[in-house]
Amino acid sequence: xxxxxxxxxxxxxxxxxxxxxxxxxxxxxxxxxxxxxxxxxxxxxxxxxxxxxxxxxxxxxxxxxxxxxxxxxxxxxxxxxxxxxxxxxxxxxxxxxxxxxxxxxxxxxxxxxxxxxxxxxxxxxxxxxxxxxxxxxxxxxxxxxxxxxxxxxxxxxxxxxxxxxxxxxxxxxxxxxxxxxxxxxxxxxxxxxxxxxxxxxxxxxxxxxxxxxxxxxxxxxxxxxxxxxxxxxxxxxxxxxxxxxxxxxx
Amino acid sequence: xxxxxxxxxxxxxxxxxxxxxxxxxxxxxxxxxxxxxxxxxxxxxxxxxxxxxxxxxxxxxxxxxxxxxxxxxxxxxxxxxxxxxxxxxxxxxxxxxxxxxxxxxxxxxxxxxxxxxxxxxxxxxxxxxxxxxxxxxxxxxxxxxxxxxxxxxxxxxxxxxxxxxxxxxxxxxxxxxxxxxxxxxxxxxxxxxxxxxxxxxxxxxxxxxxxxxxxxxxxxxxxxxxxxxxxxxxxxxxxxxxxxxxxxxxxxxxxxxxxxxxxxxx
Amino acid sequence: xxxxxxxxxxxxxxxxxxxxxxxxxxxxxxxxxxxxxxxxxxxxxxxxxxxxxxxxxxxxxxxxxxxxxxxxxxxxxxxxxxxxxxxxxxxxxxxxxxxxxxxxxxxxxxxxxxxxxxxxxxxxxxxxxxxxxxxxxxxxxxxxxxxxxxxxxxxxxxxxxxxxxxxxxxxxxxxxxxxxxxxxxxxxxxxxxxxxxxxxxxxxxxxxxxxxxxxxxxxxxxxxxxxxxxxxxxxxxxxxxxxxxxxxxxxxxx
Numbered sequence: 001x002x003x004x005x006x007x008x009x010x011x012x013x014x015x016x017x018x019x020x021x022x023x024x025x026x027x028x029x030x031x032x033x034x035x036x037x038x039x040x041x042x043x044x045x046x047x048x049x050x051x052x053x054x055x056x057x058x059x060x061x062x063x064x065x066x067x068x069x070x071x072x073x074x075x076x077x078x079x080x081x082x083x084x085x086x087x088x089x090x091x092x093x094x095x096x097x098x099x100x101x102x103x104x105x106x107x108x109x110x111x112x113x114x115x116x117x118x119x120x121x122x123x124x125x126x127x128x129x130x131x132x133x134x135x136x137x138x139x140x141x142x143x144x145x146x147x148x149x150x151x152x153x154x155x156x157x158x159x160x161x162x163x164x165x166x167x168x169x170x171x172x173x174x175x176x177x178x179x180x181x182x183x184x185x186x187x188x189x190x191x192x193x194x195x196x197x198x199x200x201x202x203x204x205x206x207x208x209x210x211x212x213x214x215x216x217x218x219x220x221x222x223x224x225x226x227x228x229x230x231x232x233x234x235x236x237x238x239x240x241x242x243x244x245x246x247x248x249x250x
Numbered sequence: 251x252x253x254x255x256x257x258x259x260x261x262x263x264x265x266x267x268x269x270x271x272x273x274x275x276x277x278x279x280x281x282x283x284x285x286x287x288x289x290x291x292x293x294x295x296x297x298x299x300x301x302x303x304x305x306x307x308x309x310x311x312x313x314x315x316x317x318x319x320x321x322x323x324x325x326x327x328x329x330x331x332x333x334x335x336x337x338x339x340x341x342x343x344x345x346x347x348x349x350x351x352x353x354x355x356x357x358x359x360x361x362x363x364x365x366x367x368x369x370x371x372x373x374x375x376x377x378x379x380x381x382x383x384x385x386x387x388x389x390x391x392x393x394x395x396x397x398x399x400x401x402x403x404x405x406x407x408x409x410x411x412x413x414x415x416x417x418x419x420x421x422x423x424x425x426x427x428x429x430x431x432x433x434x435x436x437x438x439x440x441x442x443x444x445x446x447x448x449x450x451x452x453x454x455x456x457x458x459x460x461x462x463x464x465x466x467x468x469x470x471x472x473x474x475x476x477x478x479x480x481x482x483x484x485x486x487x488x489x490x491x492x493x494x495x496x497x498x499x500x501x502x503x504x505x506x507x508x509x510x511x512x513x514x515x516x
Numbered sequence: 517x518x519x520x521x522x523x524x525x526x527x528x529x530x531x532x533x534x535x536x537x538x539x540x541x542x543x544x545x546x547x548x549x550x551x552x553x554x555x556x557x558x559x560x561x562x563x564x565x566x567x568x569x570x571x572x573x574x575x576x577x578x579x580x581x582x583x584x585x586x587x588x589x590x591x592x593x594x595x596x597x598x599x600x601x602x603x604x605x606x607x608x609x610x611x612x613x614x615x616x617x618x619x620x621x622x623x624x625x626x627x628x629x630x631x632x633x634x635x636x637x638x639x640x641x642x643x644x645x646x647x648x649x650x651x652x653x654x655x656x657x658x659x660x661x662x663x664x665x666x667x668x669x670x671x672x673x674x675x676x677x678x679x680x681x682x683x684x685x686x687x688x689x690x691x692x693x694x695x696x697x698x699x700x701x702x703x704x705x706x707x708x709x710x711x712x713x714x715x716x717x718x719x720x721x722x723x724x725x726x727x728x729x730x731x732x733x734x735x736x737x738x739x740x741x742x743x744x745x746x747x748x749x750x751x752x753x754x755x756x757x758x759x760x761x762x763x764x765x766x767x768x769x770x
Binding site: 005006007008009010029030087088089090091092094095096098099100101102103104105106107109110111182185186189190193194195201204205207208209211213216217220223224227228230231 | 525526528529530532533536552553610611612613614615617618619620621622623624625626627628629630632633634705708709712713716717724727728730731734736739740742743746747750751753754
């Protein structure tokens with residue numbers, strides 16, 4: 001029932017939009033009728049190039065996320081486990097963190113040129129810091145309780161991380177991964193729109209530049225659907241793997 | 251109590267503060283309270299006990315005007331009462347939610363005065379008097395997060411007194427506090443009620459607390475909730491945590507209430 | 517004692533940063549870092565002072581700051597205002613709020629091409645992009661704050677006989693404030709990203725345009741100077757908002 005209510009208003013707007021276009025016989029470089037947009041989306045879904053663009057965005061974003069996540073968790077665990085390291089790195093991290101990831105695009109462009117590596121580097125940079133902060137907090141909150149257990153069992157530092165710390169912070173690491181995945185997709189699309197000529201972002205930009213509104217809105221819709229599906233899937237996965245994280249779901 | 255017509259009702263109006271007349275409360279198809287009657291006289295202290303599911307809290311909310319009866323009526327000083335009134339103050343059990351965490355002690359008491367339209371110049375004096383009454387002098391600038399549970403509940407009582415109420419409704423107000431704080435607050439509450447001559451309606455699941463505080467105890471029974479028995483408490487006042495609790499009458503009542511509750515537990 | 521302890525760690529942390537910058541300088545001097553990409557702190561500093569002396573860097577910084585402030589302020593007004601309306605209305609929550617949930621995962625920068633069609637390569641396109649993109653986090657957090665008022669607080673308001681206006685001013689708004697502040701902060705982060713993206717796309721002045729043009733001219737020192745300034749903007753605006761937040765929420769004890 002609630003889902004139906006939520007759909008009612010968008011459906012009504014879409015219908016009104018379609019009717020307005022049909023009644024006025026609108027021909028425009030900026031607006032397209034819903035039927036034209038859905039037709040463009042249907043056409044796109046049968047085109048290999050459309051799927052290649054989707055694949056490019058997901059691959060570059062995914063690789064960047066993997067890199068950023070590994071870097072972020074490793075430093076987060078280190079900072080959380082050995083508090084002096086975390087404290088001594090504080091100013092450096094706090095200085096780099098508010099820097100918008102997209103700002104390093106020109107530097108990465110000089111180093112890597114256009115292509116995958118440019119995008120991977122920026123996504124990695126952008127996802128690394130949120131993961132670091134969340135991991136460090138997770139490790140530090142759990143450590144005091146369990147470090148005594150670890151000491152009583154005389155575990156080596158390596159075994160401590162593997163057997164005590166990681167299992168204890170795993171649910172929160174997954175929450176960090178989920179949030180970072182959303183950020184990663186946003187950064188990937190942003191890099192493609194701003195400069196990198198690959199993926200769905202570039203496709204969106206091309207449609208805009210060549211005045212094909214139906215294609216543009218279709219791609220926008222597709223990007224939204226991917227973002228929504230990613231968020232939904234990760235949330236489902238999180239609740240399935242770690243039912244105890246329900247409270248932290250949002 | 252049986253004759254609610256004509257001369258009798260108006261004659262009693264001076265003494266009767268709240269009068270519940272065969273009131274029923276339903277949520278959907280479930281009857282929570284079935285045909286309950288009650289008369290609260292000015293200045294008396296009435297406690298409500300009963301097993302879980304007997305509608306103790308709903309009874310309080312009915313008197314507060316937070317729920318309306320589907321049958322019967324609630325009369326407040328002789329007129330029908332279906333919405334909350336400033337003359338009826340409610341002390342909730344969850345003080346943390348009932349207080350405003352962004353206002354300090356003064357600010358929380360002030361809320362009631364602001365709502366009643368008391369001019370700014372008069373508020374300060376009244377706030378200080380009220381905070382002193384509940385034993386919070388010196389904590390005026392503290393935020394609820396800086397106070398213990400007992401202090402927060404005192405603060406809520408101070409806010410309720412700021413309404414200058416005729417009736418003080420309390421829903422297990424000391425349920426979340428430790429035993430020592432609880433006994434201390436019981437004595438302070440008795441003092442406040444005696445001095446302000448307010449009518450107190452107090453829901454509790456602690457039988458000894460009910461006897462210690464009350465002039466009269468209403469025992470509710472469940473499924474659906476209704477008044478089962480009324481116990482008069484003839485214990486001398488002022489009460490004392492040690493001597494009162496050792497009196498034969500106290501122990502007799504304790505036994506009776508215990509037997510009453512026992513009937514509903516498996 | 518506690519403050520002294522914390523102060524010492526801060527100094528140590530600062531010393532580490534200075535050390536890292538020094539190592540960067542050493543690596544640049546030794547030509548271990550490729551000069552074309554990593555100009556070293558000294559050349560970055562020279563690019564900064566040159567830019568400030570000629571005034572072009574100051575102008576670009578001010579342009580970026582103006583757009584950031586205007587766009588963010590617009591987004592805040594709209595986001596908090598709309599959020600309060602939706603959050604306090606049962607009807608709006610049932611019919612309108614689900615749309616927000618669907619639109620939330622859409623990357624804000626993805627609407628840049630759409631705005632480009634409507635507004636072209638203009639200043640107003642950048643402002644609209646920031647306002648539209650930064651609006652969502654503020655809207656969502658404000659709705660959340662207003663719709664999550666504890667039922668007990670509503671009962672307290674009823675028993676005190678408070679009107680709708682007094683309820684919003686004295687109970688709903690202060691209660692939603694922590695969420696609203698969080699939204700303003702999130703919105704600022706988004707706004708900073710979008711001002712850079714907008715400037716990179718439209719090339720209508722500002723630091724974003726400056727560093728992209730510098731990249732095309734292979735002028736690494738100029739890029740680093742611009743990025744450093746963007747970092748400072750991010751740091752200072754976040755710190756200012758953090759200060760406002762601790763003042764406004766000082767009742768929340770950690």
